[in-house]
Each structure stands twice: as structure tokens, then as C-alpha cells.
Amino acid sequence: MSSCSTPRSCAAAGRPPHRIVEETDRGYITQGDNNNAPDQVTDEPPVAQAQIAGQALGVGGRVVTIPYTGAVATAVGGVAADARQRVNVLLWRLTDTSGLSATQFSYVLTGVLLVLYGIESFREGSGSRRIDRRHVRADGGRGEAPVSAHAILLLLTAVLVVATTAAMVVPGGAQQYDVVASETESPVLVPPGEETTITHGIANSPVLPMTVFVEGAEGVRVDRHEVGLDRGGTANVSATFDVPDSIGHHRFYVVERRYIAVFPKSVTRALYTQHPWLPVLGIDALVAVPYYLVGRRFLPARPSRRGQPRLRT
Structure with a gap:
């Protein structure tokens, strides 16, 4: 995965990560590390801000790099795509349907994670109590509770956060529309x-109600900036594109930000106004913190060295 020279450098959605070499009124000019010329010397249009999928982290003027990140991301993406294809083939054989889209598959995957998460939580709770009783009998009351119980609780909480975040982030993002400007009729x-x-x-x-914020990228105006969707609901937003004076191919983007409708709309709106990720963090905290506290309450207490129960801290 090629590194970026400045924090303004990026990986654009749908293309390999290239460096930003110039900023123009129409967008960014990019160039690959092994290329002799910018990408836009051909018919490729400049990269719009809405296309930016990632931005390099710079510390002290230097870019922070993590080895093999690109290889891991590519491998995970390939596994997910292969899994969706296999599921769709099975659905086609069983039900003669066209299968799941990427968005629908993300919801199915989220549901599977949550089910496994609940099963493992139940098993861990009952298993920890059995292990604790055996441990006390073997050591005459002087043993320690398994140290792995809390680590597993943290891991399960992290899985819940990932699943909740994926349900909001995966279906959203920027949708591209292509317009060709010409003088023909x-x-x-x-x-x-x-x-x-x-x-x-x-x-x-049909899983969760959502609050969707819709924004137009540069040159795009939308008639509705906030949409509430029930389970399985649909809505239409009118988007107007301001086509440049130049003849050629132009790209426009409509950006969606989705949030599970657990907060009042006024709260979600206030958080979104500050930063699009604040509602995600708030919803994750609302889901994860109670689960962690309840799970922590049922973890086995550590006995003292004299065999007397020690209060949880």
C-alpha cells in the first residue's frame, strides 16, 4: 500500500491509494508513486472531496505507517466478497432469488455477529461460574478467579461496538452520479x-430504524437534509447538479450518514452538526457501556488470600 507524503494525501474510493500532487478548483490532482504522470493527464477527472476514503496520519511532518495494512485490508475485503458470493449462490439455488446486495449482506453479517455475541456471553457467564466453583474446591478457597473472564467480556463488548458501527457506516457513504456535458440534443x-x-x-x-442525513458534495444541492426511516422504509431526495461550463465527463456525489434511531432526533442532529462521527460514538457508548457494566456485575469476584470474598472494584 503506497504511503502518502502529507496528511492531505489520501486513498480515493474505488481506486488505489495515490498521492495528491496538486489542488485545483475542480478537485485534487493525484499521481501514483510508480507513475510518471498524474492520473488526470488522460480523461480521468480530478478527485472530489467526497471521493476521499482515507487520509494519512501525520506526526511531526512524517506519515505514520503500519506495515502490511493494505495486504490485510485487501485480504479481509476479498474474504467478505467471497462469502457474499457463496451466500448468494446458495440463496439462488434454494429460493431462486438474485441474492443479497453488499448492504444487505452487511446487515446479515451484523446479525450473525450479534447472535454469536449473545450465545458466547451466556456461555461465558455460566462457564465462569463453573470454573470458579471447581477452582475454589481444589484450592480450599484460596484460589483466584480466572483472569480471562474480564478479557473475554471486553472482547465481546468490542464485537458489539464493531457490529453496531457497521450497521450505520457500511450502508452510508458517497454515491456517485455521472453526467456528460455536451451541446447535442x-x-x-x-x-x-x-x-x-x-x-x-x-x-x-427491515432490522433497525435509522436517521439519515443527506448532504450534497461540491456542485450538488439536495432538497432534504434529514430523513427518518422506519424498518424497511424508503424515501426519495431530489438532488440538483450544477454542471460546469466545460464539455466533458463530470462526477457528482450525494453523501449519506446513517444513525440508528436510539436518540431523539434533536440530539442526533446536534451531535451531527459538531461532527458526523459523534452520533456513532454516542450510539456505540449507549449500547456498549450498559452491556459491559451488567457483564462486569456478574463476573466472579476474586477471593482474598485468606479465602474471604473480596468486593469488586
């Missing part, structure tokens, strides 16, 4: 310098 083309309006559809899974 073809109805699928837009004259340079004019506007064109499309309908951006939003669909929710």
Missing part, C-alpha cells in the same frame, strides 16, 4: 453550464 446529456435534477433513493433494512 440527446436527452441523456446535459448542456454545459446548466442544471440537471435526479432522484436519489434511500432504502432501509
Whole structure:
């Protein structure tokens, strides 16, 4: 995975990570480390801000790099894609349906994680009590409770946070629309310098109600910035693109940010106004903290050296 020279360097969605070599009014000019010319010397348009999928972390003017991160991310993505393909083949054989989209598969994966999470939580709770009783009998009351119980509780809490975050982050993001500016009279083309309006559809899974914030990237205006979706609900947002004066291929982006509807809309809106990730962190905390505290309450207490129970701290 190529490194980036400055914190402004990035990995653009849908393309290999390249360095930003120039910033223009239309977007960023990028170039690969092993390329002799920028990507935009061909018909490739400049990279828009909405396409930015990652940004390098810089400390003291130097980029922080983690070896093999790209290889691991590619491997995980390949495994997920292969798993979805296998599931879709099985569904096609059993039900003669087209299968699951990437968004639907993410929800199924989230549900599987949550089910496994609940099963393992129950097994860990009952298993820890059995191990604790055996340990006390073997050592005459002077033994220590298994130190792994708390570590497993933390691991399960982390799994719950990942599953909750994935349910909000995976279905959202930027959706690309391509517009060709031309002076011909073809109805699928837009004259340079004019506007064109499309309908951006939003669909929710039948699992969780969502609050969706919709923003237009540069050159895009939307008529609704906030949409509430029930389980399985749908909504349409009108997006207007300001086509540049130049003839050619232009890209526009409509960005969605999805949040599980556990907070009042006013609270989610206030957090979102400060930063798009604040509602995610708040929802994760609302889910994870009670689980951790309840799980901590039922962990076996550590006996004292004299065999007397010690209060939890």
C-alpha cells in the first residue's frame, strides 16, 4: 500500500491509494508513486472531496505507517466478497432469488455477529461460574478467579461496538452520479453550464430504524437534509447538479450518514452538526457501556488470600 507524503494525501474510493500532487478548483490532482504522470493527464477527472476514503496520519511532518495494512485490508475485503458470493449462490439455488446486495449482506453479517455475541456471553457467564466453583474446591478457597473472564467480556463488548458501527457506516457513504456535458440534443446529456435534477433513493433494512442525513458534495444541492426511516422504509431526495461550463465527463456525489434511531432526533442532529462521527460514538457508548457494566456485575469476584470474598472494584 503506497504511503502518502502529507496528511492531505489520501486513498480515493474505488481506486488505489495515490498521492495528491496538486489542488485545483475542480478537485485534487493525484499521481501514483510508480507513475510518471498524474492520473488526470488522460480523461480521468480530478478527485472530489467526497471521493476521499482515507487520509494519512501525520506526526511531526512524517506519515505514520503500519506495515502490511493494505495486504490485510485487501485480504479481509476479498474474504467478505467471497462469502457474499457463496451466500448468494446458495440463496439462488434454494429460493431462486438474485441474492443479497453488499448492504444487505452487511446487515446479515451484523446479525450473525450479534447472535454469536449473545450465545458466547451466556456461555461465558455460566462457564465462569463453573470454573470458579471447581477452582475454589481444589484450592480450599484460596484460589483466584480466572483472569480471562474480564478479557473475554471486553472482547465481546468490542464485537458489539464493531457490529453496531457497521450497521450505520457500511450502508452510508458517497454515491456517485455521472453526467456528460455536451451541446447535442440527446436527452441523456446535459448542456454545459446548466442544471440537471435526479432522484436519489434511500432504502432501509427491515432490522433497525435509522436517521439519515443527506448532504450534497461540491456542485450538488439536495432538497432534504434529514430523513427518518422506519424498518424497511424508503424515501426519495431530489438532488440538483450544477454542471460546469466545460464539455466533458463530470462526477457528482450525494453523501449519506446513517444513525440508528436510539436518540431523539434533536440530539442526533446536534451531535451531527459538531461532527458526523459523534452520533456513532454516542450510539456505540449507549449500547456498549450498559452491556459491559451488567457483564462486569456478574463476573466472579476474586477471593482474598485468606479465602474471604473480596468486593469488586
